[in-house]
Amino acid sequence: MFQSGAYFYDFSFGFFRRYNGKGELIEEINRDENYPFSVYDLIEKIKVTHQIDLNNTSEKSYVTRNFDKSRNIYMIVYEKDKNKILQNGQSKYITVNGQTGEIVSEGITKISLK
Template sequence: MKPLSLFSIIVLMLCSVQCAGQQVTPQKPNGLKKFNKAKYSELNEKNSLKYTENDTIYEIKEESSYFLELKRSVGNRFIKYYSYHKSNLSLQEEGQSFSEMPIGIRKVYDGKGTVIKEFNYDENYSFSVTDLITKLKREKQIDLNEEKYTVMRHLEKGKPYYFIRYPFNKISLKYIKIDGSSGEIVFDKFLYPTE
């Protein structure tokens, strides 16, 4: 089975129906942030919709009904994403992910720039992703900003956990499970392929 790309994961997050959005009292417009179509056209002519500016990597995608802009700092895996309505180029959604995992607050806007829904992906996780990165770097010499690490979150019977998977050597993977409330390592074990 072919692994999903970061773009595919973010599109799935944008279209997700698993996490019910909380209805929010509409907030005042956000200044009507707009998609920079001129920059997009300029980049499109160069066949390069990915560029680096001031230590920030930008990537722009065009979908059938929206434009998607991804940005992250060089050397880390925190990605901010913004989708824009194609009809008027105003901000449609914004959020953040780490290692293809949604984190933080995702906001959904109407065409006038008013927040109409919010999703809090950190609601059950008092032990933050930043805490997780610091802990694993200090205790296990693991840098989760390296691409070889897969980081996921999951609720088991209402209890939050982080799961980290990575290749340890040519024949085995290592799995670490961490409590999303306390930061306690629940298990740290190898998985060998069965043939």
């Protein structure tokens, strides 16, 4: 058995497919079903609103999908801050609604990306 699909940071997105030993499709899951605001939409929005390129691995950032307060969200953690130096062990975060693309919250967290 083998499988195919795309990953962004630690989560799969788009269609995730599993095949049997003969190469026949046995399962197909749409990982974006509950996320109408796509990974591509998220990348573009954060590039415009926060000048962070989530595709650039040299920028310290992390993205995951979660469920929070009855909604699907993207959580972005990053260390880039043009206005001030963050203290050791701190990073900034952005929470984005996975259905509408609305920025739900932003702040500082103790999660370190080092």
